[in-house]
Amino acid sequence: xxxxxxxxxxxxxxxxxxxxxxxxxxxxxxxxxxxxxxxxxxxxxxxxxxxxxxxxxxxxxxxxxxxxxxxxxxxxxxxxxxxxxxxxxxxxxxxxxxxxxxxxxxxxxxxxxxxxxxxxxxxxxxxxxxxxxxxxxxxxxxxxxxxxxxxxxxxxxxxxxxxxxxxxxxxxxxxxxxxxxxxxxxxxxxxxxxxxxxxxxxxxxxxxxxxxxxxxxxxxxxxxxxxxxxxxxxxxxxxxxxxxxxxxxxxxxxxxxxxxxxxxxxxxxxxxxxxxxxxxxxxxxxxxxxxxxxxxxxxxxxxxxxxxxxxxxxxxxxxxxxxxxxxxxxxxxxxxxxxxxxxxxxxxxxxxxxxxxxxxxxxxxxxxxxxxxxxxxxxxxxxxx
Numbered sequence: 001x002x003x004x005x006x007x008x009x010x011x012x013x014x015x016x017x018x019x020x021x022x023x024x025x026x027x028x029x030x031x032x033x034x035x036x037x038x039x040x041x042x043x044x045x046x047x048x049x050x051x052x053x054x055x056x057x058x059x060x061x062x063x064x065x066x067x068x069x070x071x072x073x074x075x076x077x078x079x080x081x082x083x084x085x086x087x088x089x090x091x092x093x094x095x096x097x098x099x100x101x102x103x104x105x106x107x108x109x110x111x112x113x114x115x116x117x118x119x120x121x122x123x124x125x126x127x128x129x130x131x132x133x134x135x136x137x138x139x140x141x142x143x144x145x146x147x148x149x150x151x152x153x154x155x156x157x158x159x160x161x162x163x164x165x166x167x168x169x170x171x172x173x174x175x176x177x178x179x180x181x182x183x184x185x186x187x188x189x190x191x192x193x194x195x196x197x198x199x200x201x202x203x204x205x206x207x208x209x210x211x212x213x214x215x216x217x218x219x220x221x222x223x224x225x226x227x228x229x230x231x232x233x234x235x236x237x238x239x240x241x242x243x244x245x246x247x248x249x250x251x252x253x254x255x256x257x258x259x260x261x262x263x264x265x266x267x268x269x270x271x272x273x274x275x276x277x278x279x280x281x282x283x284x285x286x287x288x289x290x291x292x293x294x295x296x297x298x299x300x301x302x303x304x305x306x307x308x309x310x311x312x313x314x315x316x317x318x319x320x321x322x323x324x325x326x327x328x329x330x331x332x333x334x335x336x337x338x339x340x341x342x343x344x345x346x347x348x349x350x351x352x353x354x355x356x357x358x359x360x361x362x363x364x365x366x367x368x369x370x371x372x373x374x375x376x377x378x379x380x381x382x383x384x385x
Contacts, residue, residue, distance in 0.1 A: 019260040019268075022279075027243060027263060027311045028340040029282045034242035034275050035300055036073040037337070038290060044085045045099060047073045052239035053112040054082060055298055056102065058203045059320060061332040062348040062357065063381055066113070068296035068334070071380055079381060086113055087199050092160065095215050102197045103190075107233060109137070118236075119214065120221040121229045126193035135172075135184075137191035143170065144185040151186060151195075152209075160198040160206035227253065238272050241300050245307055246270050266310040292373045294334040294346060302335060302342075314342040330361050338368040346370055350381050357383040 022030070032038050041047040047070060048054060057065035063079060071077045086100045087093060100113050106125035114122075132138040140148065147168055155161050163183035172184035179187075186207050189195040198208035210219060224232070234250040238258060245267060246258070258270040295301055297318035302308045309315050316335055319327040330347030337343075344364030348357055357378035364370050371385075378385040 019262055021262040021264050023264050024266065024311055024313070025340065026279070026282060027261075027269075030271070030275075030278055031243050031301060031311065032290065032337075032340065033278050033281065034271070037293065037301065040073050040075045040077075042075055044070065044074050044077070044081060048085075048100060048113065048115055050239070051300065052236045053105070053114045053118070056082075056111045056113060057298065059332070060350075062334070062350045062377065065296055065298055068294075069299055072293050072295070072299075082113060083200055087197070092199050095212050098213065098215065101214060103193075104137075106229075116214070116218045118232075119218050120224050121232045123193065123223055124226070124229060126191065129188075129191050137188060140185060140188055141172070143181055144172070144188065147181060147185055148189070151182065151189070155195070155208060159212075160208040162201075162204050162206045164204075238270070241303060241307070242275060243269050243271050243307065243311070245304060263310055267306070269307065269310075290339060292336060292338045292368065292370060294348075294370075294373045294377055295337050295342075297332065297334065299335075301337070308342075312342045316342075316345075329363070333361070336364055336368065336370055336373065338364075341365075341368075343368040344370075346374060348374065348377060350383055352383075355383055357381060357385055 036047060036050060041050060051073075054066050054069060059065070062068075063071075066082050067077075067079050070082055071079075074081070086098070086102060100115055101119070102111060102113055103118075103122055104111055104125075106122060129137045130139050147166070150168075151161075151166070154165065158165075163180060163186050166180075166182035168181050170181040172179055172181045186195060186205075190197065190205075190207060193210065195207040196210050196213040197205050198213050199206040230249070231253040234246070234254045235257060237246075237250065238244055238254065243261065246254075251258070251270070257273060259273050259276060261269045261271050263269055297316075297320070302312070302314070302316050305316065314335070317328070319329060319333065320331055324331075329345045332349070333345040333347040335342050335345050344362070346362045346364070347360040349360050351358055357374065359374065362370060375385045
């Protein structure tokens with residue numbers, strides 16, 4: 001095995017050593033392969049099963065986050081394909097034909113698309129939110145409880161509805177800004193698992209009853225124990241990132257599933273034991289280098305800044321919520337992955353009216369071309385570079 005410094009006698013067929021050491025170069029090649037960046041999955045379902053979830057974000061500067069993540073991981077992926085996969089296109093999918101759903105991660109609160117096996121592990125977090133005081137996701141206010149019955153009666157009768165289907169224009173204070181009372185109530189009911197997103201029109205959500213979004217067999221899955229959910233969450237993190245830094249509590253519940261990997265001159269990381277054969281497939285001396293890619297700001301490759309710094313020698317922060325005066329790269333800067341190096345960034349903006357992809361800023365190490373990656377992104381968005 002090239003690039004590996006084994007801390008014990010070599011073994012065949014990955015009889016697992018207690019720990020082994022790898023160079024940063026080997027870690028980079030491993031991450032590209034394990035994260036589907038070398039050989040994209042054939043389908044969205046395959047990529048979703050591999051990663052466990054895909055994070056969703058509504059901001060659309062040069063494509064939405066989930067589309068930017070999946071365009072590099074699914075062969076033939078088109079803009080909007082994930083939402084079509086989850087909810088259908090010309091016709092809303094029925095509960096029996098759905099294979100995924102949208103909800104919030106328990107630990108972070110981030111919205112994501114999950115496979116059905118995640119449902120029972122989200123229930124405890126849903127129930128906990130009904131008891132906390134939070135304008136965004138907590139228990140219903142008195143006014144929201146007053147319109148709760150109206151919302152459920154209308155959805156039961158008419159099917160999926162958005163908040164603008166209700167004439168009540170009373171305002172409800174939210175975490176940021178103001179929203180109508182129906183919108184606030186429906187958002188909380190979604191956080192509580194009592195309504196689910198059944199359709200999207202742009203970023204507008206249309207909610208329906210859980211039994212009309214999820215198959216009956218999924219809703220009947222037994223509630224897991226706290227230990228089982230903790231194990232699921234830790235494994236989900238590994239499925240998402242493939243090479244990760246684990247907290248002590250996370251390691252305790254999935255120690256049988258992961259392999260310690262010491263990064264030479266760096267931290268102790270872990271990979272899934274099921275991914276160990278990928279190390280045998282790494283060979284940086286053969287073949288042409290993989291094409292340059294523009295990486296999504298929340299891509300699994302760079303999600304953990306500590307790992308990104310240690311493995312890729314690259315410090316990246318998504319600056320969309322950073323005050324303009326403090327931004328280093330730009331509002332929606334995309335890191336450039338050139339071969340097995342992160343070599344800079346491109347800050348693109350889709351001008352849909354003119355049909356062009358403009359580059360607000362670009363800073364890349366000398367000797368690395370970004371034009372092919374920019375053209376590829378423009379083509380994906382249906383724009384001219």
